Amino acid sequence: MKRTRISRRQALRLIGAAGLAIGAVSFGTLLPTGVASAQALGMPQDEEKVADTMKRLFGGRTVQEAADRIKVDAPLIAENGAVVPIKVDAELPMNPDKYVKNIYIIADKNRRPLNARFALTPEAGKASIATNIRLAATSDVRVIAEMSDGALFGVTREVKVTVGGCGG
């Protein structure tokens, strides 16, 4: 019987390639498209209009108004734009087959409107997050929940800002 011989070097190379492939798969899991690419980490990015941000993040998909299902706790008037507490509670399904994948916080009048994105899994149990954001000026703040099937639910809330908090 004839056996195909694999040298030690070939075997090692194969194992290495397999390892790399596994690594690549297990990394890009939760977050799809990044705000900042690896090369530009921390570098200033171009100013963006909110319409462009929406297009970049969601393509042409429409956002359903869902004030009844997403509760947003934000101050009516924020004296200091540098620290604006935002709390989001979404009453949307969190089952393995249908769940809230991402929650976006977008401030219309910021230089770059996307404030933050929160990626959730069904293990979270409920779609509820809180954070402190910066607002440059009085503006609408949009909270948008993206479902695992691509549906978008959003709420818009106006926050009045006395002193802007984005520097410059």
Add this chain to the structure above:
Amino acid sequence: MSVGQVRIRVPEKAKAGEVVTVRVLITHPQETLAFKDGKPVARQYNFLHRVEATYNGKKVFEAEMTQAVSQNPLVAFPIKVSEPGTVKVTFFETTGKTYSGEAQIRF
């Protein structure tokens, strides 16, 4: 307080199947853009751009942050717990540094 100190608050006791809220606070300046002649100065700014949380080693939460997140960022997120364990939260700075903290969830 020193930069990068991570403080995590979890409920004292949890029950199986309960959704607990994990509140995380980190000391960090979240540097904002510096402007010169109305244009942002092109250099690397030091801020946290990502935070990741694991529960018993399994990834449960991740968030992408920008400079439009306040200094000393607060992040709160839910986890549905089925067994006691350790929640570990790691922040990633644009400079490549990471800061992490841990908390125990007891039953």
